[in-house]
Amino acid sequence: xxxxxxxxxxxxxxxxxxxxxxxxxxxxxxxxxxxxxxxxxxxxxxxxxxxxxxxxxxxxxxxxxxxxxxxxxxxxxxxxxxxxxxxxxxxxxxxxxxxxxxxxxxxxxxxxxxxxxxxxxxxxxxxxxxxxxxxxxxxxxxxxxxxxxxxxxxxxxxxxxxxxxxxxxxxxxxxxxxxxxxxxxxxxxxxxxxxxxxxxxxxxxxxxxxxxxxxxxxxxxxxxxxxxxxxxxxxxxxxxxxxxxxxxxxxxxxxxxxxxxxxxxxxxxxxxxxxxxxxxxxxxxxxxxxxxxxxxxxxxxxxxxxxxxxxxxxxxxxxxxxxxxxxxxxxxxxxxxxxxxxxxxxxxxxxxxxxxxxxxxxxxxxxxxxxxxxxxxxxxxxxxxxxxxxxxxxxxxxxxxxxxxxxxxxxxxxxxxxxxxxxxxxxxxxxxxxxxxxxxxxxxxxxxxxxxxxxxxxxxxxxxxxxxxxxxxxxxxxxxxxxxxxxxxxxxxxxxxxxxxxxxxxxxxxxxxxxxxxxxxxxxxxxxxxxxxxxxxxxxxxxxxxxxxxxxxxxxxxxxxxxxxxxxxxxxxxxxxxxxxxxxxxxxxxxxxxxxxxxxxxxxxxxxxxxxxxxxxx
Amino acid sequence: xxxxxxxxxxxxxxxxxxxxxxxxxxxxxxxxxxxxxxxxxxxxxxxxxxxxxxxxxxxxxxxxxxxxxxxxxxxxxxxxxxxx
Numbered sequence: 240x241x242x243x244x245x246x247x248x249x250x251x252x253x254x255x256x257x258x259x260x261x262x263x264x265x266x267x268x269x270x271x272x273x274x275x276x277x278x279x280x281x282x283x284x285x286x287x288x289x290x291x292x293x294x295x296x297x298x299x300x301x302x303x304x305x306x307x308x309x310x311x312x313x314x315x316x317x318x319x320x321x322x323x324x325x326x327x328x329x330x331x332x333x334x335x336x337x338x339x340x341x342x343x344x345x346x347x348x349x350x351x352x353x354x355x356x357x358x359x360x361x362x363x364x365x366x367x368x369x370x371x372x373x374x375x376x377x378x379x380x381x382x383x384x385x386x387x388x389x390x391x392x393x394x395x396x397x398x399x400x401x402x403x404x405x406x407x408x409x410x411x412x413x414x415x416x417x418x419x420x421x422x423x424x425x426x427x428x429x430x431x432x433x434x435x436x437x438x439x440x441x442x443x444x445x446x447x448x449x450x451x452x453x454x455x456x457x458x459x460x461x462x463x464x465x466x467x468x469x470x471x472x473x474x475x476x477x478x479x480x481x482x483x484x485x486x487x488x489x490x491x492x493x494x495x496x497x498x499x500x501x502x503x504x505x506x507x508x509x510x511x512x513x514x515x516x517x518x519x520x521x522x523x524x525x526x527x528x529x530x531x532x533x534x535x536x537x538x539x540x541x542x543x544x545x546x547x548x549x550x551x552x553x554x555x556x557x558x559x560x561x562x563x564x565x566x567x568x569x570x571x572x573x574x575x576x577x578x579x580x581x582x583x584x585x586x587x588x589x590x591x592x593x594x595x596x597x598x599x600x601x602x603x604x605x606x607x608x609x610x611x612x613x614x615x616x617x618x619x620x621x622x623x624x625x626x627x628x629x630x631x632x633x634x635x636x637x638x639x640x641x642x643x644x645x646x647x648x649x650x651x652x653x654x655x656x657x658x659x660x661x662x663x664x665x666x667x668x669x670x671x672x673x674x675x676x677x678x679x680x681x682x683x684x685x686x687x688x689x690x691x692x693x694x695x696x697x698x699x700x701x702x703x704x705x706x707x708x709x710x711x712x713x714x715x716x717x718x719x720x721x722x723x724x725x726x727x728x729x730x731x732x733x734x735x736x737x738x739x740x741x742x743x744x745x746x747x748x749x750x751x752x753x754x755x756x757x758x759x760x761x762x763x764x765x766x767x768x769x770x771x772x773x774x775x776x777x778x779x780x781x782x783x784x785x786x787x788x789x790x791x792x793x794x795x796x797x798x799x800x801x802x803x804x805x806x807x808x809x810x811x812x813x814x815x816x817x818x819x820x821x822x823x824x825x826x827x828x829x830x831x832x833x834x835x836x837x838x839x840x841x842x843x844x845x846x847x848x849x850x851x852x853x854x855x856x857x
Numbered sequence: 858x859x860x861x862x863x864x865x866x867x868x869x870x871x872x873x874x875x876x877x878x879x880x881x882x883x884x885x886x887x888x889x890x891x892x893x894x895x896x897x898x899x900x901x902x903x904x905x906x907x908x909x910x911x912x913x914x915x916x917x918x919x920x921x922x923x924x925x926x927x928x929x930x931x932x933x934x935x936x937x938x939x940x941x
Contacts, residue, residue, distance in 0.1 A: 471906070471937035475867055482940030484866050487879070491863075491933050492912045509878045514869060541940075569940045708941060715939050716906060720914060754939040818912040 241303035241450055241768035242266055243346050247367055249360060251434050252293065252352030256360070256367040261346050266303075267771050268854065270778075273329050274745035274785035276300035276318040276347055280327070281788060281856060283349070286796035290322040290426075291408075291433040297350045299340065299399070299439065302747025303769045306341030306447040306535075309460050310467055311749035313338040313535025321425040322433075323410050323603070323658055324676045324701040326793040330413070330427045331705070331744055332399075333534030333542075334420030336441065339397035341747075343443025354435035359400075361391070362441045372437040379403060379596045379646075380415040387440050400438035401428040402598030407648030408432075409656035411603035415595060419565025420534065423600045425678060425700050452767045459763035463756060464538050470755035472717065477541040477751065478531050482569035483513030485682070490577075492714055492723065493817020494687030496680060497577045498632045499609040500673045500806075503684045503814045507582025511572050515584055516543070522550045527584055529563045539751060543567055545588050553589040553639045566591035570704075573682035574605025579612060580632035590642045597646035603658055606679035608641045610659035610671050611651075619666040625651050673809075676701035676802050685805065685824040686814040688713050690721075690729040692824035693833060696803045697733065699789035705750060707736035717754055724818065726825050730832035738782035745785060784853040787837075791845055791855055800843020803830060858887055860926055862894060863933040871898050880931075891920040894932055907935040 244261045262279075269275040276298040288294040297319040304312040315337030321328035340348070343364050350360075357372035374390075375383045383400040397417060405412035405428040412428030413421040422428075450456045467473040476484055489495050490508035497505040509515060516528040525546070533540030544563050547554045554560040567575075567588055575587045594601040608630075614620040615630040622628070628651075630637045644652030654662055659679055663672040673680050678701025685692030690709035698706040709732050713723040721728065739758060743750050746765055758775035766773040804810075809824045834841060838849035845855070863880045864872045872881060885894060895905050908915050910925065910932055919925065926932070 471904075472939045476936060476938045477940070479867055480938070484935075484938045485940040487863075487865050487933075488907065488935060488938060491909055492914075514865060514879060704941060711939060714907075715937075716914075717937070717939055720916065722914075751939075751941060 241307065241447065242271065243341065243344050243449070245344060245346060247345050247348045249348060249350050249367070249369070250352050251350060251354040251358065251369070251436060254354070254369050256369065258365070268781070269785060270303065270742065270745040270781050271346065272300045272302035272305070272314065272316045272745045272747055273318065273331070274741060274781060274788070276316060277327060277329065277785065277788055277792070279349060280318050281792050284320065286320070286792050288320065290320040290325065290430060293353045295320045295430060297427070297430050297434065298347055300347035301337050301341045302745055304764060305747030306338040307450070307768065308457070308536060309748065309764050310464050310536060310538040311534065311752050312747050313537065314747050314749055315340060316744065317414055317422040317427040319427055319430045320796070321700065322429050323426040324678050326676060326701070326796055326798050327699055327789050328425035328427050328430070329700055329789070330422035330424045332414070332416055332420050332422040333537070333749060334417030335535045336397040336399045336416035337747070338535040339441045339443045341443065342446050343441050344445050348439070350434060350436060353433070357435050357437050359387070359438040359440060360436065362439070362443070364443060364445055375437050376406065377403065380598050381418060381596045383438050384418060387438060391440065393442055396440050396442045398438055398440045401432045402596065403647050404597045404599050404645060404656065405429050405432035407656065409599060409645065409648060410658045410661070411600040411656070413598045413600050415598045419595045421595065421598070424602065424703065428598050450768050451770055455767035456764065459767050463760050463764055466760055467538050467752065467755050473539045473751070473755040477539050480513035481531065481541045481543045483516060483543065483567060483572055485569045486512035486572060487514065488714065489683060492687055493814060493819045494684040494714070494723070495577050496573070496673070496682065496684045498580045499578060499613045499671065500680065500684060500808055501613070502816065503687055503819060504816050505577035505580070508577060510582040511576040511584050511587055516545065516567070520548050522548050527588060532565070534749070537749065541751060547588045547592070548585045551585040551589065552636070553586055560589060560592055564592050565595055570681055571601035571605070574602045575638065578605050578609040579638055581635050581638050583635040586635035586639055590638055593642045593646055599645060602681055603679045604642065604645060604655070606673060607655050607659040607662060608638060610663055610673065611641070611655060612637070613671050614663065614666050614668055617668065619668050624654065670807060673806055674702060675805060676798065678702050683710055684814070685809055686822050687817060687819035688723045689726050689825060689829070690723070690732055692805055692809065692826050693729055693733045693829040694736070696805055696826055696830065697833060699786070699793055705740070707733045707740060708750070709733055709736055711754065718757070724822060726828040730829050730836055733833060734836050737786055738779050740782070741785040742778040742782035745781065787845065787849065787853045788855055791850070794844065803843055858885060858928040859883070860885055860929065861931040862898070863931065864898060864900065865933065865935050866938050867936055868900055868904060868934065871900055885926065888923040889926060890923050891915055891925060891932065895920070895934060900934060904936045905934050906937040909933045
């Protein structure tokens with residue numbers, strides 16, 4: 240059990256909302272959320288379809304533990320074909336929306352077709368209706384939340400929506416829920432807007448009571464929470480400093496991508512770090528950080544709730560941004576900060592607010608601005624394109640201008656909204672785009688953390704840290720310390736992280752639990768909640784099946800082994816400082832072994848034996 | 858010799874008040890070990906999870922060996938931390 244065993248199919252073309260039973264054969268093979276929704280997507284769309292056309296579908300999916308008392312059990316994922324990469328998109332979000340959807344009685348929602356006019360989906364338990372969205376189309380995510388709460392007179396309603404950037408076709412738009420949590424990567428918000436779907440509002444009061452063995456479930460959940468509380472990372476470090484604790488660590492080990500990944504250390508890192516967020520500022524004596532924040536059922540609470548200095552140029556005349564809001568998290572701080580060379584904490588906080596307000600992935604946005612800055616400094620972009628703005632590395636003013644342009648796709652914002660791959664191609668310098676499969680890198684330079692190079696190159700959704708976070712072992716010593724500059728053993732490490740993460744992402748849990756939990760902690764929670772055998776070994780098998788299925792979709796969509804690579808900058812230009820000085824990412828030392836471990840051919844294709852072993856669909 | 862010592866995250870309060878940007882310059886004997894430097898700041902060994910010298914990691918065993926540090930080296934110490 241734990242699954243509600245019911246999915247909602249919304250045909251936007253016809254305007255229908257129909258309940259269907261969940262395919263339990265697939266649930267037994269793919270668990271839930273990421274894995275199970277991918278199985279539905281593979282079954283229902285042509286992998287070669289236009290991601291922004293009527294034949295793509297978009298699935299919002301919960302896991303079997305979403306909405307339960309398991310710590311962090313509030314996650315949902317959005318699965319679709321990505322307009323940014325052309326492969327599978329799978330973006331995971333916290334907050335409260337996923338748990339509310341589950342408590343309304345739904346494991347997932349499948350959206351198909353395109354609505355002839357802007358609509359939003361309103362769900363109150365078993366009743367789902369498409370409503371006219373003409374009053375909220377053209378509004379930000381934050382305005383949409385407020386307007387829907389008022390319209391329905393329901394303060395406890397949870398909302399996921401797209402902002403103006405998505406409506407304007409920005410290729411890296413996010414779906415924002417609960418104001419500042421987001422299914423952020425790969426342009427899932429762009430797909431949602433392409434269907435004329437502005438928002439999903441949910442009120443669920445049914446709860447998730449269908450647990451296989453409630454007593455054993457509560458025992459295993461309680462044991463899991465104790466492990467998280469007693470672990471120094473999940474019980475102390477993450478609540479106190481959030482993910483931003485990494486800014487100084489990654490800079491010190493020489494793996495901080497800086498100025499569009501031209502360098503690996505940022506001289507301004509300490510000014511934009513988790514520690515800096517605690518420092519009282521001169522103007523009002525208050526620190527940037529107000530408090531930490533937690534998602535549904537989370538006992539870690541790593542989220543940051545912050546303010547911008549009211550005297551700062553970005554908000555001086557904009558009192559609507561003087562209050563508390565979400566951020567900065569490390570990935571946003573890195574992409575908006577060191578990658579653009581900007582060390583102004585208030586500017587980064589403001590830009591992050593706008594990314595939340597209008598639904599842009601701050602990683603791809605920041606990295607795209609960084610690419611634009613390099614193009615500008617190289618003379619490929621001039622003031623003619625930027626409307627007179629000096630788009631130089633280190634300019635906080637230029638960064639703030641860029642986010643305001645991008646949010647509404649005005650002027651040069653329309654170019655930025657292409658993402659760095661298409662932007663750099665447009666201006667004749669494709670080598671300046673720091674991407675894999677068209678998606679921008681996160682905050683770890685693979686010259687300084689070799690395993691991450693392999694994780695990026697083979698990630699099924701393009702460059703991403705959350706598909707196989709080997710930083711944990713290579714830098715942080717969790718569970719055991721490995722040499723970040725060595726390539727030996729990294730193929731197996733990457734595969735193990737990828738498979739375990741796919742299982743966790745399919746359960747409804749947050750991957751941050753794995754800083755303290757192993758699959759031995761997670762397995763009893765799933766096994767006591769769900770029918771079937773969910774031993775640690777079975778979870779690894781399910782995780783690998785999900786990985787193979789995602790790969791298979793990508794190959795059918797037209798990607799090949801040749802796409803499992805990194806930009807020349809990371810393969811040929813050596814790091815200029817730090818422990819990795821003189822080193823490039825030695826991807827070629829790791830990739831063949833990885834293919835072998837995966838059961839793929841030397842050119843990266845799935846063999847018939849591998850397909851058969853995991854029971855992949857034809 | 859002079860070296861730089863840095864303490865971060867939930868250990869940063871153990872730095873003296875004249876530290877700047879989580880760092881302080883200190884004078885140490887040439888044969889000092891990493892643990893001896895860490896002890897000066899009352900950092901429990903179990904809390905010194907990541908010990909980096911010029912960005913390179915040194916394990917528990919190496920932290921008791923003299924001769925690792927040289928003039929102008931930078932030691933940076935963190936408790937167990939992670940993020941994403």
